[in-house]
Amino acid sequence: MVRKVTGKTDHVVIVGAGLGGLSAALRIAGTGRKVTVVERESVPGGRNGLLNKDGYAFDTGPTVLTMPDLIQDALSCVGEKLEDWLELLPLKPLYRAFYHDGTSLDVHAETGRMQEEIRNVIGADEAAGYGRYVDFVTKLYKYEMNDFIDRNIDSPLNLLTPNLAKLVALGGFRKLAPKVNQYLKDPRTQKVYSFQAMYAGVSPQQALAIYAVIAYMDSVNGVFFPKGGMHAVPRALAGAAAKHGVDFKYNQTVTTVEHSNGRATAVITDKGDRIECDALILNPDIAVAWRELLGRTPAAVKRLNYSPSCVTLLVGSNKSYDHLAHHNIHFGQSWDGVFDELINKKKLMTDPSLLVTVPTHDDKSLAPKGKNSYYILFPTPNLTADIDWKIEGPKYRDRMIATMEARGYAEFGDSIEVEHMTTPLDWKEQGMEAGAPFAAAHTFFQTGPFRSKNLAKGFENVVFAGSGTQPGVGVPMVLISGRLAAERIVGPVK
Secondary structure: OOOOOOOOOOEEEEEOOEHHHHHHHHHHHOOOOEEEEEOOOOOOEOOOOEEEEOOEEEEOOOOOEOOOHHHHHHHHOOOOOHHHOOOEEEOOOOEEEEOOOOOEEEEOOOHHHHHHHHHHHOOHHHHHHHHHHHHHHHHHHHHHHHHHHOOOOOOHHHHOOHHHHHHHHHOOOOEHHHHHHHHOOOHHHHHHOOOOHHHHOOOOOOOEHHHHHHHHHHHHOOOEEEOOOOOHHHHHHHHHHHHOOOEEEOOOOEEEEEEEOOEEEEEEEOOOOEEEOOEEEEOOOHHHHHHHHHOOOOHHHHOOOEOOEEEEEEEEEOOOOOOOOOEEEEOOOOOHHHHHHHHHOOOOOOOOOEEEEOHHHOOHHHOOOOOEEEEEEEEEOOOOOOOOHHHHHHHHHHHHHHHHHHOOOOOOHHHEEEEEEEOHHHHHHOOOHHHOOOOEOOOHHHOHHHOOOOEOOOOOOEEEOOOOOOOOOOHHHHHHHHHHHHHHHHOOOO
16 A cells, blocks of 8 residues: 555645646645645746746746646546647657767657668668667566556565566666667667656666666657647646636745644745645755755755756747757767766766757747747756856856857857846756756666655655656656655545
8 A cells, every 4th residue: 555644635735836736736636625836936837937038938947748648647637638728739850869970860759750760861770770679668668657657656665566577677777878779789879869868867878778768758659849838738737727726826935834743734925824734745846845844854865966957048039940850959979978077077068969949940929920939958067066157157158159050050149139048056046956957866776766755754744746756857757746746645546
């Protein structure tokens, strides 16, 4: 039996309207309980935020949407249909990868089409290897999803299922890079099917092969773009939740959690409101939630190791480029070196790999007529590195523009009409520990049953949601974290 909070659960308060909090709110509201969500911003979304500037609507957080069935799953809890709330466009290609030798590779979800692309760009042997790789990640997903990702885990003993043996036999607990290289021999395909380890905060050389499941979630299952931008997802979830009775209190920051005898009894906001609760879900970063709201930090949380960070540059531009897809990954020549610099040496990339997303490629309404918006992401070390971003920020911005221009974005700097930069220091000020938007790294002892638990030790009725707790980082995982948090309070929701 999965452990649950004890006592009365008639009124559940959720701190933070991020995707984890919204997923939990829908599930709990679907059981008829009273739900109140307190959010410091004026809109829902948390890390999946929105910036309106001079006629541009920029997503400030995740730009890649996979596994939309998880959104439907949350909406189903209150009897709503995804298509009534969101218009999702399947992206074709999912990504366009550009390499230092001048070649490019379009990444497709459909296996036959992707094999044809690999055959044309690289060769028949590599296309056959890719087919075997898809078989591997599909099995991985099947064995992993129900037992290791989409369930509450109270002890490593919970993992002793028949699927554990299958995962071991499949090689899921070997290192990711060698496992990918077993199927894919060309550095171009190796990179495009292992870069996802970056989301997990570890290098492909260090990540366990089970993290190839992230590659399955996008490169096999498909990538989507919501009309109106990624922020349409939290808007939809919050809209459906409000329709079904969830009370949202925006522009209020929870400053204190009142508790007595090991139970949270109320939250106090910066407006002086006191909101009583029977159970409490905390959606902020787990270290921040412990320190600032619960008043202490367990030793295990203090010891957490964090993922690399990133700098994002949101740009409104009067230029467009015909060679781009919606999502564009530019790989430098260095690969192992990039991860070594970011994770071990804690220094800025000397030969950057970067992501450029062009939301206006598929939705012109996100920019003024005839203009384009660009979301540019450069991975960087987190704030444990010796980098003063107050000094480095403006210089790094110029380096980013110069790199873009060197990678085929002619006159990009001169085309900029609006820009907004976010550095690791800014992420920290937004409540992300160590300035790391990808949260605690998925090293072996911060993964699965060893990841920070979603039940707050020492409290009978406090549960965590979000990327810092189980199952982990990324939009699908955070949506699942909301389900797992809800199940700690109301049991399994069908």
